[in-house]
Amino acid sequence: MALNGAFSHLVVECADLEKSEAFYRDVIGLDVVGRNLVADNRPNSLLATNTRQRLLLVETGEVPPYPGSGGSIHHAWLLTIEQFKAARDRLEAAGFSSGIDPRQSFRAVGEYNMDIHDPDGNRFQIQAFGEEGTEILRSGAGTVMMGHMDDFAVGSVTHNRKGRFFLVREDEGFLAVSSWCTHKNGLTIWQKESWHFYCPFHGAKYDRKGCYVGHMGCQPMRLHPMQIDALGQVVVDTNRFFGRSGFEAAQAVPAEPGGKFDETGLTELPACDEKEVRERAKTGG
Ligand code: FES
Numbered sequence: 001m002a003l004n005g006a007f008s009h010l011v012v013e014c015a016d017l018e019k020s021e022a023f024y025r026d027v028i029g030l031d032v033v034g035r036n037l038v039a040d041n042r043p044n045s046l047l048a049t050n051t052r053q054r055l056l057l058v059e060t061g062e063v064p065p066y067p068g069s070g071g072s073i074h075h076a077w078l079l080t081i082e083q084f085k086a087a088r089d090r091l092e093a094a095g096f097s098s099g100i101d102p103r104q105s106f107r108a109v110g111e112y113n114m115d116i117h118d119p120d121g122n123r124f125q126i127q128a129f130g131e132e133g134t135e136i137l138r139s140g141a142g143t144v145m146m147g148h149m150d151d152f153a154v155g156s157v158t159h160n161r162k163g164r165f166f167l168v169r170e171d172e173g174f175l176a177v178s179s180w181c182t183h184k185n186g187l188t189i190w191q192k193e194s195w196h197f198y199c200p201f202h203g204a205k206y207d208r209k210g211c212y213v214g215h216m217g218c219q220p221m222r223l224h225p226m227q228i229d230a231l232g233q234v235v236v237d238t239n240r241f242f243g244r245s246g247f248e249a250a251q252a253v254p255a256e257p258g259g260k261f262d263e264t265g266l267t268e269l270p271a272c273d274e275k276e277v278r279e280r281a282k283t284g285g
Pocket residue numbers: 108181182183184185186187199200201202203204
């Protein structure tokens with residue numbers, strides 16, 4: 001059953017109500033609704049977001065330490081890009097600059113993140129997603145010559161880093177699979193030992209034909225048109241992208257001189273230059 005609207009409230013234990021209230025008011029930017037408004041005999045403070053959610057701080061005296069395993073135990077706020085920029089400026093001014101996207105170079109294009117801890121060590125993630133997270137990015141490599149078709153064994157996957165694609169040799173022929181993840185713009189890697197493409201950004205997996213395997217509902221990885229020329233050389237056009245709903249044998253380019261890409265049943269997708277989008281993302285987030 002789908003949730004109706006957003007969550008109502010979050011209850012956070014704190015050791016020092018004064019200190020924590022100041023953090024959530026001045027650093028996170030919530031409005032203080034009032035003290036001791038709920039039926040709890042411990043001191044508490046109710047704060048509000050501007051989207052009608054509440055945060056209740058309850059002074060418990062002793063707060064269990066933040067899990068030593070760290071990592072995934074946290075709360076996350078999702079902001080618009082504009083709100084994210086304002087929050088980043090406020091956090092920097094409040095001395096939280098070390099948490100401002102220390103992993104930036106490992107994030108999907110268009111994904112912005114900050115990680116901060118409250119006075120009791122609770123971890124808060126602050127996220128925003130720009131529209132560039134779903135734009136289709138041209139690498140700038142143009143037409144790429146991959147070598148002779150006989151150099152690629154059936155079952156092989158060859159990464160072309162500059163062109164941001166994988167050349168996959170299947171029984172049916174060749175596929176030039178764009179390495180951009182279709183979830184957000186993460187870059188996938190080929191995990192030979194488990195026979196799948198993997199996106200380290202949020203964990204999406206795709207089979208060797210580029211079809212998504214899992215529960216996130218991602219589209220298959222996109223295809224670049226390619227051909228085998230009269231001499232058997234494999235040529236990939238990285239400027240163009242085609243979307244698909246799954247794998248069909250006709251998508252594979254026959255492994256023979258003159259083998260051509262068949263667009264039937266595929267949808268050509270508009271693309272932007274990766275360099276230009278990265279530049280825009282630098283100033284946008
Ligand atoms: S960008 Fe999210 S899983 Fe790839």
